[in-house]
Amino acid sequence: MKTQNKGKMMYLAGEWVDCARTIEVLDPQDNRLIDLVPAASADHMRKAIEAAQEGHRISAALPVHERIAILNKAADYIAARHEEYAITIAREGSKTIREARKEVTRCIQTIRISAEEARRINGETIAFDQMPGSEQRVGYFYRFPIGIIAAITPFNDPLNLVAHKVGPAIAAGNAVIVKPATATPLSALKLAEAFDHAGLPQKILSVITGYAKEIGDVLVTHPAIRMVSFTGGLTAGESIVRKAGLKKIGMELGSNSPVIVLEDADLEAAVESTVSGAFWAAGQNCLGVQRVYIQEKVFNAFAQQFVERTKRYRTGDKLCEETDMGPLINEQEAIRVESWVQEAVEKGAALLCGGERNGAYYSPTVLTAVPKQCRLAREEIFGPVVTLYPVPDLETAIQEANEADYGLQAGVFTQDLQKAFEAIRHLDVGGIMVNDSSDYRIDAMPFGGVKGSGLGREGIKFALQEMTEPKVVCFALSR
Known part of the structure; x- marks a missing residue:
């Protein structure tokens, strides 16, 4: 598909989609208008979730070597446009250009680590004969993707923190819907641009821009969402936990x-x-x-x-x-x-x-x-x-x-x-x-906290554990 990211479009299930209502993206340095992005409605989010239900089946069926190739092509795309991505981060957020360049470099590494960890989603054999009466049983467990990941990201690392959710989700064979921070959506859209260019099949990834009060609850409460991965403040995190229902929760909620x-x-x-x-x-x-x-x-x-x-x-x-x-x-x-x-x-x-x-x-x-x-x-x-x-x-x-x-x-x-x-x-x-x-x-280490700092761990290998589940297989052999 030809990439069309012009700032006024969001990435809905593999298609660049416009919207009548828009959000101004301002440079906090002087309040200059940088660009406009869609102000998605609840219906947009529901469409993204509906498409992702098919997307996770497509993603789960992708051979591991194809997931690896797509992730590496996305990283290559960003690396070839390193300064362009850095300027986007610096303009829409708070980072200096030197800080933004470091974030782009880390994002590339995050995606490449995701590609490497995709080949290491392993299970183990199980000694069923440890239990008397099970001498004629053999088996193992393997890990399978959980389905659709809701990724809600903050403004302070608008590219790499999105990559920390999208990279492992794709490596594991899931679909993922990103709701980026309203103040800094352009970097997340440029990440979608990289995956679009890399040939990620449609419906696996969406980046939906909009106001949390209008689309956030639709995303976190929908029963098709199997995990909410949230980075942000403690108050918002506690609100999500109360609303989300029966699904996995991964949260990094800051610290002092x-x-x-x-x-x-x-x-x-x-x-x-x-x-x-x-x-x-x-x-x-x-x-x-x-x-x-x-x-x-x-x-x-x-x-x-x-x-x-x-x-x-x-x-x-x-x-x-x-x-x-x-x-x-x-x-x-x-x-x-x-x-x-x-x-x-x-x-x-x-x-x-x-x-x-x-x-x-x-x-x-x-x-x-x-x-x-x-x-x-x-x-x-x-x-x-x-x-x-x-x-x-x-x-x-x-x-x-x-x-x-x-x-x-x-x-x-x-x-x-x-x-x-x-x-x-x-x-x-x-x-x-x-x-x-x-x-x-x-970016490879387990990352997360205790008490009010959150639940679970990020870091690619550890996020992959959160985004997959073990399935046990047991064979009863003939006597």
């Missing part, structure tokens, strides 16, 4: 990630890593460093170096090669972040640097002495704000880090292996980065 810096740490490396971890993508990062617990002996030295490094962080035009940080996704989010910081300061927090807003831009901000009752201490700020806390020892740092109702990833900086393993054992999170900030991730 802690990092622990002990007195024996390499302070220069810890500062560089945590500053990057705090302000990457304007702090709109589910793994972003939000709380840093520093052993008292080195607190002053760390805080001074951290503030000095933060003040050198360059904000400005996202497409400028020298820019370190762009705006938040919109001015409303910047105003919200500003209000959280003001609340903390009013309750006694000390503002070490930043705290200034200009439209959708909010300067990289560092605070200390933030009271525990503040939203900034308890909730996910999802903005360029980090809080520093002095602690007497590792035990106290772990206790305070675990107090939040989130547990995605954490970081710990130390040269002491025993202390590193103490943190590993006792931090209540899904991943611990030793001598790295909380925001380190590769």
